[in-house]
Each structure stands twice: as C-alpha cells, then as structure tokens.
Amino acid sequence: MSRPTDDMGTRSDASRAIAFSDAVFAIIITLLVLDLRVPDVPPGHLLSGLLEQWPGYVAYLASYAYVAVVWLNHKGSFNRVKESDRGLHWANLFVLFSTALLPFPTALVSHALQEHDQRDQRVAVAFYALIGALLCASWLAFFHYLARRKDLLKEEVSERHFPTERLRALVGVILYVAAGLIGYLVAPLAGLVIFVVLPVFYAVTSAGLYQVPLTHRRARRPPPSGR
Amino acid sequence: MSRPTDDMGTRSDASRAIAFSDAVFAIIITLLVLDLRVPDVPPGHLLSGLLEQWPGYVAYLASYAYVAVVWLNHKGSFNRVKESDRGLHWANLFVLFSTALLPFPTALVSHALQEHDQRDQRVAVAFYALIGALLCASWLAFFHYLARRKDLLKEEVSERHFPTERLRALVGVILYVAAGLIGYLVAPLAGLVIFVVLPVFYAVTSAGLYQVPLTHRRARRPPPSGR
Amino acid sequence: MSRPTDDMGTRSDASRAIAFSDAVFAIIITLLVLDLRVPDVPPGHLLSGLLEQWPGYVAYLASYAYVAVVWLNHKGSFNRVKESDRGLHWANLFVLFSTALLPFPTALVSHALQEHDQRDQRVAVAFYALIGALLCASWLAFFHYLARRKDLLKEEVSERHFPTERLRALVGVILYVAAGLIGYLVAPLAGLVIFVVLPVFYAVTSAGLYQVPLTHRRARRPPPSGR
Amino acid sequence: MSRPTDDMGTRSDASRAIAFSDAVFAIIITLLVLDLRVPDVPPGHLLSGLLEQWPGYVAYLASYAYVAVVWLNHKGSFNRVKESDRGLHWANLFVLFSTALLPFPTALVSHALQEHDQRDQRVAVAFYALIGALLCASWLAFFHYLARRKDLLKEEVSERHFPTERLRALVGVILYVAAGLIGYLVAPLAGLVIFVVLPVFYAVTSAGLYQVPLTHRRARRPPPSGR
Numbered sequence: 086m087s088r089p090t091d092d093m094g095t096r097s098d099a100s101r102a103i104a105f106s107d108a109v110f111a112i113i114i115t116l117l118v119l120d121l122r123v124p125d126v127p128p129g130h131l132l133s134g135l136l137e138q139w140p141g142y143v144a145y146l147a148s149y150a151y152v153a154v155v156w157l158n159h160k161g162s163f164n165r166v167k168e169s170d171r172g173l174h175w176a177n178l179f180v181l182f183s184t185a186l187l188p189f190p191t192a193l194v195s196h197a198l199q200e201h202d203q204r205d206q207r208v209a210v211a212f213y214a215l216i217g218a219l220l221c222a223s224w225l226a227f228f229h230y231l232a233r234r235k236d237l238l239k240e241e242v243s244e245r246h247f248p249t250e251r252l253r254a255l256v257g258v259i260l261y262v263a264a265g266l267i268g269y270l271v272a273p274l275a276g277l278v279i280f281v282v283l284p285v286f287y288a289v290t291s292a293g294l295y296q297v298p299l300t301h302r303r304a305r306r307p308p309p310s311g312r
Numbered sequence: 313m314s315r316p317t318d319d320m321g322t323r324s325d326a327s328r329a330i331a332f333s334d335a336v337f338a339i340i341i342t343l344l345v346l347d348l349r350v351p352d353v354p355p356g357h358l359l360s361g362l363l364e365q366w367p368g369y370v371a372y373l374a375s376y377a378y379v380a381v382v383w384l385n386h387k388g389s390f391n392r393v394k395e396s397d398r399g400l401h402w403a404n405l406f407v408l409f410s411t412a413l414l415p416f417p418t419a420l421v422s423h424a425l426q427e428h429d430q431r432d433q434r435v436a437v438a439f440y441a442l443i444g445a446l447l448c449a450s451w452l453a454f455f456h457y458l459a460r461r462k463d464l465l466k467e468e469v470s471e472r473h474f475p476t477e478r479l480r481a482l483v484g485v486i487l488y489v490a491a492g493l494i495g496y497l498v499a500p501l502a503g504l505v506i507f508v509v510l511p512v513f514y515a516v517t518s519a520g521l522y523q524v525p526l527t528h529r530r531a532r533r534p535p536p537s538g539r
Numbered sequence: 540m541s542r543p544t545d546d547m548g549t550r551s552d553a554s555r556a557i558a559f560s561d562a563v564f565a566i567i568i569t570l571l572v573l574d575l576r577v578p579d580v581p582p583g584h585l586l587s588g589l590l591e592q593w594p595g596y597v598a599y600l601a602s603y604a605y606v607a608v609v610w611l612n613h614k615g616s617f618n619r620v621k622e623s624d625r626g627l628h629w630a631n632l633f634v635l636f637s638t639a640l641l642p643f644p645t646a647l648v649s650h651a652l653q654e655h656d657q658r659d660q661r662v663a664v665a666f667y668a669l670i671g672a673l674l675c676a677s678w679l680a681f682f683h684y685l686a687r688r689k690d691l692l693k694e695e696v697s698e699r700h701f702p703t704e705r706l707r708a709l710v711g712v713i714l715y716v717a718a719g720l721i722g723y724l725v726a727p728l729a730g731l732v733i734f735v736v737l738p739v740f741y742a743v744t745s746a747g748l749y750q751v752p753l754t755h756r757r758a759r760r761p762p763p764s765g766r
Numbered sequence: 767m768s769r770p771t772d773d774m775g776t777r778s779d780a781s782r783a784i785a786f787s788d789a790v791f792a793i794i795i796t797l798l799v800l801d802l803r804v805p806d807v808p809p810g811h812l813l814s815g816l817l818e819q820w821p822g823y824v825a826y827l828a829s830y831a832y833v834a835v836v837w838l839n840h841k842g843s844f845n846r847v848k849e850s851d852r853g854l855h856w857a858n859l860f861v862l863f864s865t866a867l868l869p870f871p872t873a874l875v876s877h878a879l880q881e882h883d884q885r886d887q888r889v890a891v892a893f894y895a896l897i898g899a900l901l902c903a904s905w906l907a908f909f910h911y912l913a914r915r916k917d918l919l920k921e922e923v924s925e926r927h928f929p930t931e932r933l934r935a936l937v938g939v940i941l942y943v944a945a946g947l948i949g950y951l952v953a954p955l956a957g958l959v960i961f962v963v964l965p966v967f968y969a970v971t972s973a974g975l976y977q978v979p980l981t982h983r984r985a986r987r988p989p990p991s992g993r
Contacts, residue, residue, distance in 0.1 A: 097841070097845055101784065101788060101841050102841075103328065104331065104785065104788050105788045105791065105792055105837065107328060107331050107332045107335060108335050108562070108788060108789050108792030108793070109792045109795065109796055110332065111332055111335030111336045111338075111339060111792075112335070112339055112792060112793055112796040112797075113796055114336065114408070114412065115336055115339040115340055115343065115412050116339075116796065116799075116800070117412075118343075118412050118413060118415055118416055119343070119346075119415075119800075121413075121416040122419075123419050123420055123423045128427050128428075128429035128432060129429050129431050129432060130432075131420070131424060131429075131431070131432035131435045131436060132431075132432075132435045135420075135435070135439065149409055149412075153402075153405045156332065157398075157401060160324070160328050160329075164324055171838075174838060175834075175969075178834045181795070182830055182834075185795065185796050185798075185799050185830075186799060186802075188799055188800075189799055189802040192803075192804050193804055193812070193816075196804045197812060200809050201809075202809035202810050202812075204810050204812070204813075205809060205810060205811075205812035205813075208812045208813045208816070209812060212816065288402075330555065331558065334555060334558050334559045334562060335562050335789070337559065338559055338562030338563045338565075338566060339562070339566055341563065341635070341639065342563055342566040342567055342570065342639050343566075344639075345570075345639050345640060345642055345643055346570070346573075346642075348640075348643040349646075350646050350647055350650045355654050355655075355656035355659060356656050356658050356659060357659075358647070358651060358656075358658070358659035358662045358663060359658075359659075359662045362647075362662070362666065376636055376639075380629075380632045380636075383559065384625075384628060387551070387555050387556075391551055515629075557782065558785065561782060561785050561786045561789060562789050564786065565786055565789030565790045565792075565793060566789070566793055568790065568862070568866065569790055569793040569794055569797065569866050570793075571866075572797075572866050572867060572869055572870055573797070573800075573869075575867075575870040576873075577873050577874055577877045582881050582882075582883035582886060583883050583885050583886060584886075585874070585878060585883075585885070585886035585889045585890060586885075586886075586889045589874075589889070589893065603863055603866075607856075607859045610786065611852075611855060614778070614782050618778055742856075
C-alpha cells in the first residue's frame with residue numbers, strides 16, 4: 086500500500102512465492118506415485134511381481150520423506166520472511182528446481198535395484214546422492230542469502246537462525262556426497278539405507294535445533310510493546 | 313503476532329498445511345484419470361475396447377469418491393484446528409502419504425479385472441483393501457493426536473468430536489480389512505462392490521453424525537435477527 | 540466465529556472448496572498437454588509426424604477452451620456464494636468429477652482421428668459428446684441446488700441468476716447430445732467442429748447474459764445502507 | 767463491496783486468477799521432469815545411457831528457466847492489477863495456454879537431439895521457437911490489454927510500465943523467431959543455446975528495467991524511521 090511504485094516488481098510480500106512453492110511441492114510429492122506401476126508380469130504372477138518391486142517402495146518412501154522435510158523446512162523459513170525480493174525468488178526457484186528433479190533419480194534407483202545389475206545400481210545410487218546434495222546446496226544458497234539480508238526478515242527472528250540453518254544444509258551436502266560414495270564404492274544398498282535415514286535425521290534435528298536454545302532466545306525477544 | 317519467537321518453526325496457523333493438502337488432494341483426484349487410457353485394440357474395435365474397460369471406470373469411481381470423502385473429512389477436521397504443530401504436520405503428511413498411494417492399487421484392480429485372472433484379481437483387491445485400511449489408519453493416528461491435544465483446537469469444538477472421529481476411522485480400518493478378506497477369499501467382485509459402497513457409507517454417516525444433535529444445536533444458535 | 544459449533548463440518552465459507560477446485564481445474568487444463576506426444580516416426584520424418592497429429596491439436600484446443608469456460612463459470616458462480624454446505628460440496632465435486640474426465644475423451648478423439656477408421660471416429664466423437672453432456676448435467680445439478688438455496692447466496696445476488704444459469708446448462712446438455720448424434724450419424728468431423736465452437740459460444744453468451752438485464756437488476760439492488 | 771451486483775461475474779479482484787495461474791505454472795514446471803526418463807539401455811549401461819541424455823537436461827533447464835521467468839513476470843504484472851475483468855481473464859488464459867504447451871516442444875527438442883538426425887533437429891528447434899514466440903505473443907496481448915485499461919490497475923502504477931513491458935514482449939517474439947530461423951537454417955545447437963540464454967537475458971533485463979530509475983525511487987520512499 087504505502088510501498089513506492091517502482092518496487093512493485095522487485096519487493097513484495099512472499100505470499101505468491103509460498104502458494105507457488107506449495108503447489109510445486111504438492112505436485113512433486115504426488116508425482117512420485119506415478120513410478121509405482123502395475124508390474125509387467127504374465128497373468129497369475131501379480132503377487133510375485135508386486136513383491137519384486139520392493140525397491141520401488143523404499144525409493145518412494147525415501148523421496149516422500151525427503152520432500153516432506155523440504156516442505157516443513159520451507160514453511161519454517163518463510164514463516165520468518167517478511168518480504169521477498171528478486172534474489173530470494175531466484176534462490177527459492179533454485180530450491181524448487183532441485184526438489185523437482187527428485188522423482189528422476191528415485192525412478193533410476195528403483196529401476197536399477199529391480200534390474201539386479203551391480204554397476205547400474207552403483208550409478209543410480211550415486212546419481213540420487215548427487216541430486217540429494219544439489220538439493221542441500223540449493224538450501225545452502227537460500228539460507229546464505231537470508232543470513233545476509235536482515236531487511237527481508239521479520240524483526241523477531243533470531244540473528245543466529247539462518248546461519249545455523251546454513252550449517253545444517255552444508256552438513257546435508259556432505260552427508261549426501263558421503264552416501265553417494267559409500268553407495269558407489271562399497272554397497273548400493275547401504276546408500277539406499279542412508280537415503281531413507283537422512284530425512285528422518287533432518288526431521289528430528291530440525292525440531293531439536295528449534296527447541297533446544299529456548300531460554301536463551303526468549304531472553305533476547307524484543308519487548309511486546311515494540312510493536 | 314503475540315506468539316513467542318521460538319515457536320515460529322514448530323507452532324503456526326495451519327493455513328499452509330491446508331493449502332498444501334488441498335493441492336495434494338487435487339492432484340491425486342485428477343491423476344486417477346490418467347489410468348483411463350485409449351484401449352489398445354485394432355482399428356475398428358474402439359467401442360468394444362471401451363466397454364471392456366468397465367472395471368477401470370468402476371475403480372476410478374471408487375477412488376474418486378474415496379478421495380472426495382477424505383477431502384471433506386480433512387476440511388471438517390482443519391475447520392476445528394486453531395494452530396498446527398510439528399506432530400500434527402507429520403500426522404497430516406501421513407494422511408497425504410496414504411491418500412497419494414491410492415492411484416496405485418486403483419490401477420492394479422482395474423488391470424487385474426481386465427486381465428481375467430482370478431488369482432491376480434484376488435491379489436489386487438487385497439492390495440487395494442490394504443491401502444484403504446492404511447488410509448483409515450492414518451486418519452486414526454490423526455484423530456488420536458487431536459483428541460489428546462485440546463490446545464491446538466478452537467475453543468468451541470466439542471470435546472467428543474475427535475474421539476468420535478477416531479472411532480469412525482477405526483471402523484474404517486476394520487471394514488477395509490474385511491473387504492480385503494472377502495475379496496481375497498470369497499470373490500474379488502464382492503470386494504470391489506464394497507470399495508464403491510464404503511465411501512458412500514462414510515459420506516452419509518459423517519453427515520449423520522454431525523447432524524444428529526440438531527435440536528441441541530438449534531437451541532444454542534444465535535437468534536435469526538442477528539443477521 | 541459466531542457460528543454454532545456443530546455446524547463446523549457442514550456449513551463453512553467456500554474458500555477451501557474454491558482453492559481445491561482451482562487446483563483441480565489447473566491440473567486438468569495442464570494434463571491435456573500430456574497427450575501431445577513426440578510422434579512415433581522413423582528418424583527424419585518428424586515434420587510429417589507432427590503435421591499428421593493435427594487432430595490432437597484441435598482436440599487439445601477444444602478441451603482447453605472448455606475447461607477455461609468451466610473455470611470462468613465456476614468463478615462467476617462462487618463469487619455469488621456466501622457459504623457452502625455439504626450438498627453444495629457434493630454438487631461441486633460432481634462438477635470437478637466430470638471436468639476431470641475430459642482428458643480421456645480428448646485423447647480418444649485425437650487417437651481415432653489419427654487412426655483413420657470411420658467407425659472408431661464415430662465412437663470417439665459420441666463418447667466426447669457424452670462426457671461433454673455429463674459436464675453440463677453436473678452444472679445443471681449445481682445451479683439447480685443453488686437456485687433453491689437462497690440462504691447460501693450473497694444478498695445482492697439477483698433472484699433470477701441461478702435459474703437462468705440452469706437453463707444455459709440444460710441447453711448445453713442438449714447441444715452436446717446433438718453434437719454427439721451428428722458426429723455419430725453424419726460425420727465425425729462435424730461433431731469435432733461443434734466441440735470447438737461450443738465453448739466459444741458459451742464464453743460469449745455468458746458475458747452477454749450477465750450484462751443484458753442491467754437496468755432491471757440495478758433497480759432491485761438493496762439500498763447501500765442495508766449493510 | 768460497493769461494486770454493483772451485475773459486475774459479479776465480469777469484474778472481480780484477481781485473487782482467483784492468481785491462484786489458478788500459480789497452480790498452472792507449478793504444474794507445468796514440475797511436469798517437465800516427466801521427460802527425464804530412465805534410459806532404455808541394456809543392463810550395465812545406465813551411466814552411458816544417462817550421459818547420452820544430456821540434450822534432455824539442457825532442454826529441461828531451458829524450459830524450467832523460461833517458466834520461472836514467466837512466473838516472475840506474471841507476479842510482477844498482477845502486483846499492479848487492482849481488478850480483473852473478462853478480457854483480462856482471457857488474456858491471462860492465453861498466456862497460460864502457451865506456457866502449458868512448453869513441455870511438448872521441450873520433449874521434441876530433447877528427443878530429436880538424442881536421435882542424431884539433422885532434419886528432425888531443425889524441425890524440433892523451429893517448433894520450440896514457434897511456441898516460444900507464441901508465448902511472447904500472448905504476453906504482448908496481455909500487456910497491450912493492460913496498457914489500454916488504466917481502470918484495472920492500481921493507482922500508483924507508472925503510466926509507462928505496461929507499454930514498456932509490451933515492447934519487451936515484442937522483442938521476445940522477434941528473438942524467438944530469429945532463434946528458430948538460425949536453428950533451422952544454420953545449426954540446431956545454436957538455436958538451443960539461444961533458448962537457454964533468452965530466459966537469462968529476460969531475467970536480467972527485467973530486473974534492470976525495474977531498477978534503473980533507482981535514485982528517483984529512493985527519493986520518494988518513506989523515511990526509514992517510519993518503520
């Protein structure tokens with residue numbers, strides 16, 4: 086309302102970015118199911134066909150959990166954003182870009198595990214790790230941007246919030262690269278297990294990091310009269 | 313506004329969870345149509361090809377109705393939620409997870425019925441029942457969470473609402489398991505019929521349960537002159 | 540806020556129904572493009588392959604225009620709705636159901652026209668007409684419901700609005716049935732032409748019907764002090 | 767509120783058009799990933815299969831960037847719109863129509879480049895350019911409509927904004943046609959490079975055009991103490 090005219094295109098509240106991102110996440114998480122297909126087996130063998138597809142179910146679960154955690158992260162981050170500018174939009178579009186890629190390596194891993202070829206499994210797991218790391222890298226960029234742009238944040242946001250998040254994203258990059266190396270050099274299945282565990286780990290620590298330094302943060306909160 | 317800083321990531325109004333869920337339900341309900349395909353028949357046999365696909369239409373109808381009822385349930389539940397926390401988000405993501413699976417058993421049932429193999433039909437119907445029961449179980453978890461967390465609910469919500477809903481979800485688990493057993497042990501078509509009837513039953517009883525204490529409610533309603 | 544507790548599940552503002560419907564329409568209109576595929580031709584024949592797919596482009600255009608008109612209709616209708624109840628939700632879900640079917644007959648028509656088999660073309664066009672008529676029938680039900688439920692409408696809505704809309708929907712049912720008969724009995728292409736023209740006709744008349752009785756309606760408007 | 771009754775269907779705030787468009791863009795940008803498929807190679811050749819798909823990745827990147835820029839443009843434009851009427855809805859639906867087509871030429875280009883047939887590559891690149899130009903043409907129509915309808919815009923919008931945007935859209939039409947001609951007559955890969963560069967160019971110039979009159983704007987901005 087009181088914003089100057091020319092900022093209309095560059096600065097704005099983030100509501101459309103949020104709605105757009107929600108839709109993208111919703112589509113990604115739902116598209117994953119398209120890789121669960123009717124098994125291509127002769128009549129009468131549906132049960133064994135379904136059972137042999139188990140890697141597809143594990144890959145589906147891993148990717149669903151990953152997107153869910155990404156969505157929760159996204160929600161937690163934008164809850165702290167007051168305004169968005171062009172740079173933040175592009176950082177957000179980078180996060181969406183790497184999340185949108187996820188169904189592709191998920192399908193690769195699921196395919197390779199059902200094909201029973203060790204070389205392909207190593208490649209597929211390494212590829213999944215690559216996209217997983219890219220996704221963490223996009224969060225790294227996103228958090229790095231917000232860590233330097235206090236003017237885009239709500240006033241009550243702790244100064245240490247986004248630097249801490251940045252660190253978590255960096256750890257994510259390292260863990261996915263490590264999982265990729267283990268999957269490629271040691272055993273593909275080990276990599277797959279890490280892919281399932283990592284989102285769980287993130288879900289737990291994210292809740293943890295928010296809640297641990299509670300007393301500390303409360304002390305720094307601006308007095309209620311400040312608004 | 314007056315919420316303490318540290319809750320930003322964990323406690324928040326449920327608007328984004330609702331928007332995200334709406335998008336997921338919209339996608340699931342629309343993806344179902346992708347399983348209605350141009351029949352793979354020689355030129356000139358389109359009509360008979362279309363008619364032979366009737367199980368696909370029935371399966372589509374059953375799943376569409378199921379998702380519609382889930383959406384109505386979801387809307388009715390979140391209408392009563394004041395705030396969401398991380399636990400509720402995960403319960404909600406579990407509901408979305410099991411709903412998002414629905415197109416998969418729908419395709420299986422539709423495929424098996426067109427293939428005319430009794431064994432596969434039994435497997436497909438049992439699998440559909442399994443996912444149907446899982447979906448009811450996710451609602452059970454969701455309602456159980458809300459039944460214990462009064463602080464997340466709006467003040468005017470009846471104390472007995474979510475315990476009652478929990479009971480309905482439990483009945484749903486039992487009915488889908490029963491349908492699966494009947495479909496597997498007795499006749500696949502009987503299972504399919506139950507799958508079509510169950511959402512109808514739910515749609516009706518849910519309206520019923522809301523409307524039973526009508527006289528009680530009318531007494532409490534503000535006088536008509538208030539408008 | 541001031542609504543009694545027990546109505547929470549049955550009566551509510553229509554905002555979630557609108558958001559859900561928008562998402563469904565958006566998905567349907569976008570899924571249509573999935574039927575435009577890379578033509579399956581030997582290398583070096585891409586151009587002729589693309590040109591031979593022209594029926595697919597026409598069918599795409601017809602269905603896109605149809606969904607666009609449905610969306611505009613939906614928007615115009617819900618603009619007049621104050622509150623939604625369970626009956627309106629189900630009428631709305633019926634509209635979404637029949638709209639969501641549209642990609643299926645679109646693919647059928649496009650397939651049959653590229654296959655050059657007269658019998659299949661007649662069947663496909665008749666099938667498209669059937670779904671088109673079903674969609675108009677769902678609007679008929681929707682408008683019929685609203686025509687009888689003044690309490691769900693905003694006060695300034697003209698008494699004659701929804702009865703008029705009901706009539707337009709009825710005309711739509713008849714026109715699609717007629718197009719199907721012409722396409723089936725006379726010439727499939729004639730049916731296809733009607734499918735493209737019908738949404739255009741609806742887009743034009745809908746604007747017309749809203750604007751013609753302008754003076755009449757203005758006279759009946761409640762005085763501004765009424766609120 | 768104070769709007770006359772009869773405008774309900776024709777004039778309204780643009781919030782539903784925005785939500786609908788966001789959903790459409792979200793679906794388009796996410797559907798693009800469906801063209802990244804598990805390569806159809808014999809077991810043990812997944813890595814080379816993945817590497818040979820590189821044109822698919824480039825095409826994906828180009829189209830993702832294009833849709834992202836379209837979304838940012840859309841957001842910037844509707845930020846300036848106060849009310850929407852039927853004409854603007856149709857202009858918007860035309861923009862969505864041409865954006866929704868994008869996955870189709872993307873798949874064509876990606877397919878043709880992997881097929882190693884020069885003739886097909888020329889056709890595919892020309893086709894991509896055609897749709898790219900159509901998309902710019904739809905923006906041209908959209909901006910042209912808004913340039914003549916001041917009454918739909920917010921009061922603080924600069925008089926020169928939409929005429930300038932119209933010019934940018936026109937330049938886009940010309941550049942895509944030029945890229946198509948170069949790709950068709952000279953070298954398909956040159957066309958592809960331009961497709962990747964064009965959105966980048968647009969992203970940069972759009973920011974540029976908004977930011978040039980910076981000093982002017984800063985003068986008008988409310989004093990920092992206002993916060």
